[in-house]
Amino acid sequence: MNGVINWLDERLGVNQIWGIIFLRNMPKGVNWWYTLGSATLFVFIIQAVTGMFLAMYYAPTPDHAYDSIQYIMNEVIFGQVIRGLHHWGASAMVVLVILHMLRIIVMGAYKYPREATWIVGVVLLLLVFGFGFTGYLLPWDEKAYWATTVGTNMAGTVPFIGGFLLVAARGGSDLGALTLTRFYAIHMLFLPSLTVGFIALHIFMVIRQGISVPPAIWEKMEDVSHSVTRARELVGKR
Numbered sequence: 727m728n729g730v731i732n733w734l735d736e737r738l739g740v741n742q743i744w745g746i747i748f749l750r751n752m753p754k755g756v757n758w759w760y761t762l763g764s765a766t767l768f769v770f771i772i773q774a775v776t777g778m779f780l781a782m783y784y785a786p787t788p789d790h791a792y793d794s795i796q797y798i799m800n801e802v803i804f805g806q807v808i809r810g811l812h813h814w815g816a817s818a819m820v821v822l823v824i825l826h827m828l829r830i831i832v833m834g835a836y837k838y839p840r841e842a843t844w845i846v847g848v849v850l851l852l853l854v855f856g857f858g859f860t861g862y863l864l865p866w867d868e869k870a871y872w873a874t875t876v877g878t879n880m881a882g883t884v885p886f887i888g889g890f891l892l893v894a895a896r897g898g899s900d901l902g903a904l905t906l907t908r909f910y911a912i913h914m915l916f917l918p919s920l921t922v923g924f925i926a927l928h929i930f931m932v933i934r935q936g937i938s939v940p941p942a943i944w945e946k947m948e949d950v951s952h953s954v955t956r957a958r959e960l961v962g963k964r
């Protein structure tokens with residue numbers, strides 16, 4: 727294994743890349759609240775992997791969608807586990823991303839110079855909601871059908887462009903085959919590619935700027951701002 731790593735390091739400098747990503751200095755006082763972003767990323771990876779397995783059996787047509795889910799649940803080996811992980815992972819991701827955002831708000835981590843990280847975060851939040859909305863229709867049961875009918879009706883009430891939004895979302899005036907394929911394509915192609923791109927950008931920014939100093943440490947630093955040495959000690963490198 728070491729041989730392979732050394733071979734790659736000589737050619738691509740992989741040790742340096744590993745160091746930049748995983749061996750970063752953290753400010754003192756960083757705690758469990760700072761792990762919520764990574765937890766969200768972890769659940770996203772679970773969603774991507776389980777989604778790929780579900781896509782091997784799921785059929786996005788009104789005639790077969792419901793049955794294909796029943797097949798996954800009752801016939802496919804580990805089908806219940808894979809679907810269960812994807813189902814609960816979807817809720818977990820929404821909860822985690824909101825908690826992560828709350829940590830950013832409460833600790834003021836959105837302030838200068840991290841405004842761009844915050845803006846990319848807002849895009850990620852909308853993408854996570856997009857996953858939830860488009861995924862909800864895919865089982866094509868009563869609950870899914872009517873929830874999407876209500877959701878798309880709401881889009882239809884937007885002033886001026888509501889009519890267009892409704893038809894664009896449904897692929898026609900009513901929910902049908904086109905709505906299902908459209909939601910499926912958005913759920914498994916458009917949203918994942920966008921999310922991967924924006925997560926990469928988000929994490930690039932986090933690595934480039936370093937994690938923000940916790941407010942308690944920051945306040946102490948202001949008290950001792952006359953002493954650069956003491957301030958440096960407080961920020962500290964672990």
Ligand code: HEM
Pocket residue numbers: 759760761762763764766767770823826827830835836840843844845846847848850851854925928929932936937938939
């Ligand atoms: C898919 C969704 C997201 C993922 C995977 C993600 C991932 C991460 C990770 C791994 C970090 C490093 C530090 C930490 O975990 O707290 C981070 C930091 C950050 N995130 Fe997110 N994030 C997401 C969504 C959001 C959202 C919705 C916002 C706000 C609207 C946001 C704003 C920020 C900011 C400002 C930082 C810098 C925090 C600091 O330096 O202390 N992120 N994010």
